[in-house]
Amino acid sequence: MAVTIKSYTTAQLEEFIHSEAFKHLPDYPISKQRAISHINNPRADKDDVILYLAMLDNKIVGYRLLLVENIIHKGTTEKVAWYSCVWVDPNQRGLGIAKKMVDAALKDWELKIVFQGPVKASKQLYTKDGFFKQVDLAGIRMYARFDFKTIIKNKQPGWKIALPFVGVTDKLLNVFGDVLLNLRTPRFKAESKVLYVNEIDEELNAFLLKHQQNSPFKRAKEELNWIMKYPWVFSAPTNDALGKNYYFSSLSTDFRVFMIKLMDNEKQVKGFMLLQIREKQLSVYQTYLEDEKVAEAAQLIYQFVKTYKLNTISLFQPQLVNYFNKHTTPFLYKKPLTRAYFYSHKLAHYFEEEQLIFQAGDGDMVFT
Structure with missing residues (x-):
């Protein structure tokens, strides 16, 4: 058949x-x-x-x-x-x-389709017929703690037998690495200008809309509140019955999403960040910042890393990428990161003539 x-x-x-x-x-x-x-x-x-x-x-x-x-x-x-x-x-x-x-x-x-870069094995499926065009988003990945176990697990699956020993090595190295990280991380002094929120209000919505002129999708109050209310992944200590019959994520040992409002001394909104933590990895999504808040946002990222003992940080927000590239960080290592996005030729005028720009929080990335 x-x-x-x-x-x-x-x-x-x-x-x-x-x-x-x-x-x-x-x-x-x-x-x-x-x-x-x-x-x-x-x-x-x-x-x-x-x-x-x-x-x-x-x-x-x-x-x-x-x-x-x-x-x-x-x-x-x-x-x-x-x-x-x-x-x-x-x-x-x-x-x-x-x-x-x-x-x-x-x-x-x-033909009104967009997507974030596929794995190498399937890329030809989407590109060979000429339906889609590619644009790359430049970012940075920073390594705050030793995590050779994850790197080997992803890059060398045949080395599975060695993973327990590599994990022990990571823990030993991080005993000393965490001491250095704590010593090198500057103290965060702007707690009074930061507010963690679980939904977008009208004031914050107005700030988002003001800063989304070059964004094609303009996710704001309704969309971000939906993302927070209806997650795809829950935190749980073990897998469950669904895990054997479903090939994508539904559970994680640690999955959290934070929405953060950054304010000035008069409590006026000057920045917004949506951060995701998943199993020791921090991803920075849907971030809009006035220039005066870039350094403060970077300091806040340092505190997340220190408090939650995060291993890696990935971000594509241009102001933050520029900041971390130009400044010394308390982290072990940093490297350029590229994420490919694709759009069908039927949507080309948005991304070529109008010069709209994909962002790290677009699509389903924030859910997973």
Whole structure:
């Protein structure tokens, strides 16, 4: 039998995840918490197609999820979709399953697709037909603590047997490294000008909109409150029953998202940061800063690293990248970081003629 593609709209997805058929699937194409988040996406309509299942002999052999987004520019709004997670049964490779799902999404969304760079093995799938153009976002990654275990795990999977010994080495090195980090980290003196928030109010929303002129997606009050209310990943000490049947993240031993308001002496908003911690890694997303607050934002990042004993820091916000490149840090090492984004040729005028710029918090990165 040939592979067929079945699609689900937002409304149909809600019915699907509450069905008996979904409950008894051998492999889940989406977790319930992730589905509920998509269903409550303020930019999604009930008839938007967001999930594709590849079926062979009535069995799921692949799936592709999309995140509904809007490009907002000069008073107009154009609905687009972000490619999110994709999975193909490794026993069914060579049947063109991934391409069938890509083609189905391009057709349904009339080529209005954007996504963050795929893994090398699948990049040709998206680029060979000339549908997509690439733009790179320049960033920086900083290493605050020794973490050879994670590096080897990601780069040399065949060295699995050595990981326990490498982990012990990391711990021993960090006994001394943490002492030096604490000594070299300057004391944060601006607590009275920082406010942690769990939702965006009107004052903060006005600040965000003012600083989003070159952002295509302009996530503000409604979207950020949705992100905080409907996470895709929960913190838990162990895996659960879903983990054996779902190939993407639903749990993490440590997953936290912070929204931070930076103010001046008169309590006027001068900066906003959205930070994510996941298992000793700090990612800086959706950050807008007045020039006077850049150094203070950097000092706050130092405090996060020190307090939570974070291993790595990744960021792409231009002001902060420039700051960390020009200043000595208390960290062990820093290096340039590049993230590739792709947009279909149908959306080229936004990113070429209008010069809109992708940001690290765009798409589904903040959720995972």
